[in-house]
Amino acid sequence: MNSFYTQPSAFEPDFVPDANLSDRVAETKVLVIGAGGLGCEILKNLVLSGFEQIHVIDMDTIDVTNLNRQSLFRDADVGKPKAQVAAEFVNTRVSKNVITAHYNRIQDKDEEFYRQFEIVVCGLDSLDARRWVSAMFVNMVDESDPSSLKPIIDGGTEGFKGQVRVILPTLNACHECASSMHSKKVTYPICTIANTPRLPEHCIEWASVVQWPKVHEGLKLDADNIEHMQWVYSTALKRADEHGISGITLSLAQGVVKNIIPAIASTNAIISASCVNEALKIVTGCHPYLNNYMLYVGDSSVYSHTFELEKKEDCLVCGNAKVTIEVSKTITLEELIEEIKINNSLQLKKPSLRTDKNLYMQAPPFLEVKSRPNLKKQLYELFESNSTLTVTDPSLMTSVSLTVTFTD
């Protein structure tokens, strides 16, 4: 690797060759989210590229069906946590403790945990998890501290297709900005599920959506719980038999409940390798990194395309306009509302204001009546100086973050 760090780059004129960069790579604290098909490959490649401060988080345990493409697991590991087995395998292989495992849900860790890393590489199979990660890291950015921005390299595959994204939270398009591009979760009309199933998927949906809450009142169906999935499988199978439908399997049931498209080892390898190269380039600066979306399409011959996904100005997570207003703490909420209506950068018509509580809601009548007394209150009675209010208005696509600073 060193030859890349000690020579000038033809494509990155600002790059200053530096023999110490390999130490810099070894010291960089990187978080890998997901230790499945992508995660195993990502971990291996990170270590082979010189990273030595790696943490991996994954809530899954190893299933027999994982062994064909998740290269760090063996038969004897079935049932054990993926993160731990992957970390142990690599640490043993290189005789050094380079990976720390976290057998957790990503949501179980707080901002404090995520703040310790410099860069994140994601190998996830669920949109919801990706959305959560992206929102967490956007929210973590402190405008006065550039190092609070942690680049996320997000890899994903679906069969022969895959993509790599470089997300620089608040700087370029976040996960939410791109939400219109994501293939929608397939849902079936509930009436079809209830009355006229034709596909094995209909029977699985019937078992998981209709029958599960009926039989297991109050218990949430967990697609990672093998007993839960056995129940869904056998219930769906019975239903399928009654309607002369074939093709129900346990892994199909898991796929439908989790909404997963089967993964292929080689696509995982291509996408993971590309993710790690981007991580290396971002950390060292030795060559320009991906800006910001690489699409790999392997199902119609082979085709790859790189483009810049634009940040959405009205994105609910990262794109909201922020406005600061300075007023006396003794003005009333009503006066503040008049003030923001005539404010040139806002030009609102019927603003509704909230902190984590309702300040004033224009509708429905129930909330309007309850929040109306606040209009006559002075601001200091309602919130502290430098509070951030979420303002919505029919004339805004989404919302404005309004920071109110008291002048007295």
Place this chain on the structure above:
Amino acid sequence: MLKVWKMKKQQASDEKTKPRNSAAKIRIQKDISELDLPSSISITFPNEEDLLKFEVVIKPDEGYYKNGSFHFRFSISENYPHDPPKVQCTQTIYHPNIDLEGKVCLNILREDWKPVLNLNSVLIGLQFLFLEPNPDDPLNKEAASELRSNLQSFKRKVTRSMGGEYMDNVYYTKVTV
């Protein structure tokens, strides 16, 4: 890394940042504060500071279900508006598109939901189910076939069930006021 941080520094001076509230909460604040509903639909909050949970009452002013007062519990997930609102009828009612457990068959609550739709469109759609029950999308098959084959008998059964009584071994909630 240095390059990324340099870009961030540059941008920080441009004064564009993000809000502190979650995307779901911002979006539901917008949806709720811009509700424009007919007097036949009302919405209340068990805890007014929590906009993610609320109750809706529909009082149809015409149609088979006139004079009834139908109660629904809504819950909005942290994935809103990617996921539709969850809607449950809290009464046992006789309706082709609502089963006896309160599940509702409305296309925009499931397969036809799109994030550009909002709470207002869901509430209007829900009210429409009472004005025009749809026998082609049944959840309560018996009620649907009654509506299709014997309108007079369907109307009678609706009226009886709304008064709160046993019909075919099911006790229907009294929904008339």
